[in-house]
Each structure stands twice: as C-alpha cells, then as structure tokens.
Amino acid sequence: MSPAGAQKQLDIKIVRKAFRTASGEVREVLRDFSLSLDAGKIHALVGPSGYGKTTLLRIIIGLDHDFDGTVDLPPETRIGMVFQEPRLLPWRSVLDNLRLAAPQASEADLLRIAADLGIAEHLRHFPGELSLGLARRAALARAFAINPNLLVLDEPFVSLDTALAMRLGDELAGLVERTKVTTLLVTHDIDEAIRLADHIMLLSGRPAKIVGDFDIAFPRSEMTADYAAKTKAEIGSILAGAMA
Amino acid sequence: MALRILSLLLLIAIWQVASMIADSRLLPAPLAVVAVIVKEAQSGALFFNLGTTLARVVVSFGLAMFFGTLFGILMGRNETFDRLGDSWLVVLLNLPALVIIVLAYIWMGLTDAAAILAVALNKLPNATVTIREGARALDSGLEEMATVFAMPWRTRVRHVLLPQLAPYIAAATRSGLSIVWKIVLVVELLGRSNGVGFEIGTAFQLFDVALLLAYALPFVGIMLVIEAFIVQPFEQHVSRWRPKAA
Numbered sequence: 001m002s003p004a005g006a007q008k009q010l011d012i013k014i015v016r017k018a019f020r021t022a023s024g025e026v027r028e029v030l031r032d033f034s035l036s037l038d039a040g041k042i043h044a045l046v047g048p049s050g051y052g053k054t055t056l057l058r059i060i061i062g063l064d065h066d067f068d069g070t071v072d073l074p075p076e077t078r079i080g081m082v083f084q085e086p087r088l089l090p091w092r093s094v095l096d097n098l099r100l101a102a103p104q105a106s107e108a109d110l111l112r113i114a115a116d117l118g119i120a121e122h123l124r125h126f127p128g129e130l131s132l133g134l135a136r137r138a139a140l141a142r143a144f145a146i147n148p149n150l151l152v153l154d155e156p157f158v159s160l161d162t163a164l165a166m167r168l169g170d171e172l173a174g175l176v177e178r179t180k181v182t183t184l185l186v187t188h189d190i191d192e193a194i195r196l197a198d199h200i201m202l203l204s205g206r207p208a209k210i211v212g213d214f215d216i217a218f219p220r221s222e223m224t225a226d227y228a229a230k231t232k233a234e235i236g237s238i239l240a241g242a243m244a
Numbered sequence: 245m246a247l248r249i250l251s252l253l254l255l256i257a258i259w260q261v262a263s264m265i266a267d268s269r270l271l272p273a274p275l276a277v278v279a280v281i282v283k284e285a286q287s288g289a290l291f292f293n294l295g296t297t298l299a300r301v302v303v304s305f306g307l308a309m310f311f312g313t314l315f316g317i318l319m320g321r322n323e324t325f326d327r328l329g330d331s332w333l334v335v336l337l338n339l340p341a342l343v344i345i346v347l348a349y350i351w352m353g354l355t356d357a358a359a360i361l362a363v364a365l366n367k368l369p370n371a372t373v374t375i376r377e378g379a380r381a382l383d384s385g386l387e388e389m390a391t392v393f394a395m396p397w398r399t400r401v402r403h404v405l406l407p408q409l410a411p412y413i414a415a416a417t418r419s420g421l422s423i424v425w426k427i428v429l430v431v432e433l434l435g436r437s438n439g440v441g442f443e444i445g446t447a448f449q450l451f452d453v454a455l456l457l458a459y460a461l462p463f464v465g466i467m468l469v470i471e472a473f474i475v476q477p478f479e480q481h482v483s484r485w486r487p488k489a490a
Contacts, residue, residue, distance in 0.1 A: 061392050079392060087389040091407040091485040100403050101393045126485040146393065 010037040010060065010150060010182070014069035017055060017207075029055050031207040037150075042176055042183040042219075044193035046235070047203030052187050056208075057154055058178070060184070073150070080148030080181070084155045086139040088127040094138045095123035102145035110145055116175060117141045133164050140168075144175060151176065151183040157192065169196050173220050174222065196232050202235060204242040211242040246327035272454040280458035289443075294463060295344025297428055297439040300356070305424045311364075312416065313409070319372065320379020329372075336369040345431050354435040363427045370423070371416045378412030410482040417475055425467055 009198050019029040029052040047053055058064040060071060061079055073079075088097045098110045114120045118135045127135055136156060143151060156172070157165035173196050176183050187193055193200050198219045202212035212235065218227050256274055263273040272280075284290035319326040345362040352358035386467070390400045406413075432441025440459045447456035 040468070063388050063391060078394075081389070081392040083385070083389065085385060087385050087387065088406070089403060091410075092403060096403075100395065100399055103399075128485060128487045142393075 006103070010035075010184075012060060012070065013026055013061065013239065014035070016069070017052075017059065017064075017067040020176055028166050028207040031209075033069075033207075033209060035210065036203065037182050037184060038199070039182050040180040041198040042173065042185060042196055043199045043201060044185045044187060044197035045144075045201050045203055046187055046190055046193045047208070048239075051186055051203055051206070052208035053188075053203060054201075057186055058150065061152055077150055079145050079149045080143030080146055080151045082136075082139050082143045082151075082156045083152040086127065086132075086135040088135060088138055088142070093124050094119060094130070094141075097127070097138065098123075098142050098145045098175050101142045102147070105145050105147065107148075110141075113144050117144075117171065133160055133168070136160065136168065140175075142173060144179070144181075148181055151181045153183070153185045155187055156224060157187075157189075165192070166195070172196070177206075177220075180211040189230055190235050191228075194228050194235075195223065200231075200235070202238055202242070203238055212238040270451065270453050271459070277454050277457045278462065280454045281462060284455075284458055290459070290462065293438060293440050293459065294466065295445050297425075297441065297463065298466065299422075299433065300360055300363070300428050300432070300439065301425045304428065305367065305420060307360070307364040308367035308371050308424065309413070309416065309420060313369050313375050313413065315368075315372045316375025316412075317379045317405070317409070320382075321375040326376075330408045331356065333369050333372060336365065337373070341366045341427055342432065344425075347436060349435045356436070359428075359431045359436055363424055364430055366427050367420050367424050371420055374412050374416040374419075375409060378409040382408055407482065414475070414479045414482065417478075418471075421467065421470065425463070 004171060012033075013033050014030045014033040016028065017033075018028045019025050031054075035045075035056075044054060045056070053153045055064065059067055061081055062071075088094070089100065092100065095110065095114075098105070098114070102110070111120065111123075114123055117140055119137045119141055122130060122134055122138070125137065130138065140156065143153075153172075157168055160168065169192060174202050185193070185196060194216065197216055199215050200212070201210050203209070216223075216231065218224060259274055263271045263276075281290065292489040315329060319329050344365050345359075348362035348365070352361070370384075386404055386408070387400075392405050395404070428439070429441035429484075430446065432439035433445040436442050440463050443459045444456050447453070447459070
C-alpha cells in the first residue's frame with residue numbers, strides 16, 4: 001500500500017546485535033533486521049515479551065550504540081519518547097518536567113498540550129502525587145511538548161485498567177492524527193495494536209525478525225468489529241506459525 | 245521545644261551551682277562568662293575573631309564539599325576513577341587530622357592557605373565517600389530520559405543529577421560542618437594569630453577559663469544557628485517533593 005516515494009521517517013538496518021550473557025555465551029537478539037517507518041503514520045511493533053522489542057527501541061532512540069548496522073534518521077529529528085515507566089523527575093512539578101524537556105516550547109503550547117491530555121489541573125503537582133494513569137499522561141505530554149517528528153512509545157498503557165488504557169489510547173491516536181507525527185508504538189497487546197495502528201509489524205523468533213508486516217485497511221474510527229476480529233485471527237496464526 | 249529550653253536552663257543551673265561550690269576562677273559562673281563576652285564584644289575583638297574563624301570554616305568547608313562532590317561523582321560513576329582514587333581515600337581517611345595540619349604548616353608555612361587546605365583535606369575524604377554512595381545509586385532510567393530528550397548538561401546537572409544527590413550532600417554537610425569547625429579551631433591554635441582557636445590558646449596559657457568559654461560558647465551558638473536556619477531549611481526545601489505522611 002505504501003505508495004512509491006512515500007516519505008520515510010526512519011530507516012534502520014541491523015546486521016547483528018548480540019549480548020554476552022552472565023555465563024559468557026553470546027546470544028544474538030537481532031540479525032539481518034530492517035525496519036522503516038512512513039512519515040505521519042502509527043506503526044505498531046507487536047511481539048511477545050523477551051523477543052528484542054526493548055533492545056530494538058533502545059537502538060532506535062540512540063541509547064544503545066553497540067550493534068552492527070545503521071539507523072537513519074533525518075537530521076533534526078526530535079524524538080518524543082514515552083518510556084514504560086513514566087520517568088518523570090520526581091523533584092520537579094509536572095509543568096517543570098515539561099519545561100525542562102522542551103525549553104523552546106512556549107508556555108501557551110505547554111498548557112494546551114496539558115489540556116489535551118487532561119493534566120491541566122495537575123501541572124503544579126509533583127509526579128509522586130499522581131496516579132499511574134496521570135503520570136503516564138504527563139509522560140505523553142512531555143513527549144508531545146518537544147514537538148516531535150518521531151514519537152516512540154514503549155508499552156505506554158501497560159498496567160492501566162482496560163477502560164483507562166483504551167481511553168488514553170484513543171486520546172493518543174487523536175493527537176497523533178492531528179499533529180501528523182510519525183509514531184512507533186511498541187506493545188505486546190494485539191488488540192491495542194489493531195485499534196490504534198495504521199501499520200502492524202510482528203516481531204518473533206531468536207534472533208528476532210519481522211514475521212508479519214501489513215497495513216490496517218480501516219484504521220481506528222473506520223475499524224469494524226468484523227475487520228478487527230479477522231485481523232486478530234490473522235496475527236494469531238502468523239505468530240503461532242513463527243513460534244512453531 | 246519547651247522541653248529543650250527547660251533542659252538547657254537545667255544545664256545552666258547545674259553550672260551555676262557547681263561554680264558556687266567550686267568557688268574558683270577555673271570554673272567561673274555563667275554571669276561572669278557573659279561579662280567577659282560583653283567586654284570582648286565592646287572592644288570588637290569577639291566579632292573579629294568569630295568572623296575570622298567563620299570565614300575559615302566557610303572557605304574550607306566549601307572547598308571540601310565542592311571537590312568531595314566532584315570526586316564522589318567521578319568515582320561513583322567510573323570504575324577506573326574509583327580504583328585510582330580508592331587507595332588515596334583510604335590513606336586520607338586514616339591520616340590523623342593533626343598530621344595533615346602539621347605537614348601543611350611545615351610545607352606551606354604558617355599561612356591561612358595552609359590552614360584552610362589542611363582543614364579541607366581533613367573533610368574531603370568523608371565528603372567524597374558519602375557522595376560516591378549517592379552517585380552509585382543514581383537512577384539510570386532518568387539518565388536515559390535526559391539523553392533521549394537531549395537535555396543540555398547544565399539542565400542534567402541541576403535537575404537530574406543534583407536532586408538525586410541532595411540527601412547525600414545534606415548528610416555530608418551535616419557531618420562536615422561539625423567536623424570542620426572543630427578542626428579549624430585546632431588549626432588556629434597551632435598556627436594562626438587570630439580566630440577563636442587562637443583566643444582559646446591564649447586563654448589556655450593564662451588559665452583564663454572565663455575567656456575560653458567567652459569565645460567557645462558564642463561560636464557553638466553560631467554553628468547551631470547555621471544548622472537550624474540554613475542547613476535544615478535547605479534539607480526541607482530539597483525534599484519538599486517527597487510525599488509527606490498524612
């Protein structure tokens with residue numbers, strides 16, 4: 001589906017990424033792995049825990065340089081990162097957390113983003129005074145505050161109750177559609193991926209590779225229950241096949 | 245608070261009774277000491293000597309904390325620095341304060357620079373060890389966050405690093421101040437011609453206990469005031485974000 005000449009926001013090729021385990025053996029996590037993201041779309045990277053999702057993420061956001069391969073980001077890429085744990089500075093107010101991450105953002109921008117994510121009344125609070133759901137919202141707000149052109153989310157809704165996770169997911173999708181930011185959502189939750197993404201990549205195997213890579217024909221608001229069920233069944237069979 | 249004042253009054257009462265029983269200039273009554281304090285204050289000598297000593301405390305404490313924090317962070321974060329510095333630390337920690345003071349005076353002369361350096365060197369290893377513990381316990385998750393968000397190093401130091409070290413800096417400050425001012429008095433006794441330590445040395449030679457107490461007590465008072473009005477409020481300020489027990 002991606003038309004010829006579609007703008008790529010990210011192109012990564014990993015020849016090899018290996019860890020040395022405590023017992024001294026070398027374990028390959030990724031090999032001959034490549035991935036690219038189309039500008040302005042939500043891409044979900046789905047796979048079971050322990051199959052290199054986090055490793056891949058750390059390579060993409062520049063925290064891990066110890067691999068053979070290349071990560072091509074356009075110059076001036078601003079990565080808005082949402083970690084699994086909110087990772088807010090506990091000794092600074094929510095507003096200061098936003099300011100420190102995005103010193104160039106205007107106060108009005110920050111207030112608007114905070115309002116979009118429903119944390120406007122909590123800007124003066126310290127992160128320790130927030131529930132996990134609110135802290136996650138604050139972390140999302142911080143990622144949007146830097147006006148990112150690449151948004152990377154690592155299991156951003158894990159350990160929230162289902163209703164809250166769904167609502168936050170929908171708000172996030174709305175913000176992404178409005179800001180047209182290229183998004184990579186890493187999740188183990190297949191339903192979440194189907195509900196939010198334009199494009200799904202399935203990661204499996206050791207070393208990990210992409211075993212399924214397809215567009216969602218009717219993303220988000222266009223999604224029907226039938227189509228969701230069909231896609232889920234398809235993903236299930238691909239993953240089962242890959243594990244076999 | 246009332247209990248504290250009561251216990252302080254009791255101490256003074258015991259002192260008063262003891263001085264009456266002893267009836268000797270080697271144990272002057274509280275009021276006699278106050279009279280000497282007033283006399284020394286009127287001549288200006290009290291303030292000059294207190295100020296001189298306080299300045300030495302501040303400078304040597306500042307030096308020790310600055311370099312202690314720097315070395316502590318380096319050693320806590322970098323294994324090579326830690327291995328290089330560790331044996332130096334052990335030597336400094338176990339070198340008696342008096343040895344450092346005497347060596348500093350011998351090598352550098354009886355100067356303020358030698359005095360301040362000797363005091364700072366005495367405090368430095370304790371500060372380094374305390375801050376190193378803090379630097380070892382830094383949250384790598386926050387550091388990664390700061391890296392991904394490309395925070396400039398000033399922001400990282402001020403808003404990511406130092407707040408994490410604040411409890412350790414506060415602990416080093418508390419123990420440090422009390423060590424430093426005591427060592428400053430010894431340094432002054434041995435090799436300076438002014439300051440509270442020098443006056444106490446003079447009082448010792450004259451067996452003038454009233455003069456000795458007239459300098460020692462106000463200085464203790466000043467250190468208590470610094471503790472209560474600077475160190476404690478600072479600690480409360482840096483820990484204001486911690487959820488309080490209801």
